[in-house]
Amino acid sequence: MPYPESLVAPMRAEMTQMGATELRTVADVDAALGSSTGTTLVFVNSVCGCAAGNARPAVQMALRHGVLPERTVTVFAGQDLDAVARARSYFGEYQPSSPSMALLRDGEVVHFVHRHQIEGRSPQTIAADLTKAFDTHCSHSVGA
Amino acid sequence: MSGHVFHPGHHELHGITVVLETERALWVGRFDSVTPKGVLLHDAGAYEDGVTPGTREEYLQKTLKFGVRATAKNVIIPEGEVRGMRQLAEAAG
Numbered sequence: 001m002p003y004p005e006s007l008v009a010p011m012r013a014e015m016t017q018m019g020a021t022e023l024r025t026v027a028d029v030d031a032a033l034g035s036s037t038g039t040t041l042v043f044v045n046s047v048c049g050c051a052a053g054n055a056r057p058a059v060q061m062a063l064r065h066g067v068l069p070e071r072t073v074t075v076f077a078g079q080d081l082d083a084v085a086r087a088r089s090y091f092g093e094y095q096p097s098s099p100s101m102a103l104l105r106d107g108e109v110v111h112f113v114h115r116h117q118i119e120g121r122s123p124q125t126i127a128a129d130l131t132k133a134f135d136t137h138c139s140h141s142v143g144a
Numbered sequence: 145m146s147g148h149v150f151h152p153g154h155h156e157l158h159g160i161t162v163v164l165e166t167e168r169a170l171w172v173g174r175f176d177s178v179t180p181k182g183v184l185l186h187d188a189g190a191y192e193d194g195v196t197p198g199t200r201e202e203y204l205q206k207t208l209k210f211g212v213r214a215t216a217k218n219v220i221i222p223e224g225e226v227r228g229m230r231q232l233a234e235a236a237g
Contacts, residue, residue, distance in 0.1 A: 028192030050158065051159065074211050079184065083156075093210050094210050094211055095210055095211030095212055095213050095214070096211070097161075097187075097211050100211075112210075112211075115161060116160075116161035116211075116212075116231075116232040117233060117236075118232070119159065119161060119233065121233075
């Protein structure tokens with residue numbers, strides 16, 4: 001059952017304020033991921049403070065890197081159920097967990113950060129993992 | 145809101161994805177608590193000796209790469225059957 005919107009609103013805002021586009025419907029997801037070329041970071045947001053409390057700041061840190069995906073989008077697990085299910089349909093064999101992050105290039109997952117790779121790790125460590133993936137898979141330089 | 149935790153006062157592994165080994169199976173799931181009936185895991189998958197293809201190690205490596213293929217929303221493993229438990233992340237070496 002979804003949490004009250006008033007509770008999750010700050011968590012949604014934390015993502016949009018760092019530049020992520022929130023996808024709240026199946027149509028939103030298909031528009032963003034359905035025929036996308038280039039690179040897209042998908043952040044599966046969560047209310048769980050055990051892991052998401054470090055994951056959101058990690059994404060914020062990673063998005064200050066010099067090489068970035070062309071788009072950053074987010075869906076909210078447990079809240080926007082249909083949108084999340086649709087987003088996960090683009091993740092192939094990767095199993096659902098939240099929070100989690102998928103880096104897609106030309107529609108294929110090229111890097112995935114599972115919940116178990118977030119739990120107990122600092123935002124700095126998670127961000128370092130992400131930026132390493134950006135360096136490997138993305139070519140969009142900030143300011144270019 | 146960053147760092148906010150909704151579950152104060154819980155076991156230190158609460159919310160952590162763990163690998164729990166028994167004599168006949170290896171469970172991977174999100175630790176909740178130790179209840180009077182045993183260890184409660186959420187969204188858990190299992191490797192069962194003699195049933196699941198491959199080895200426990202192969203199952204673990206696939207889980208590390210692709211995540212937990214959950215077959216049970218909630219499962220309780222009796223404490224007496226638990227041979228060991230560790231964080232899944234530790235299995236990555």
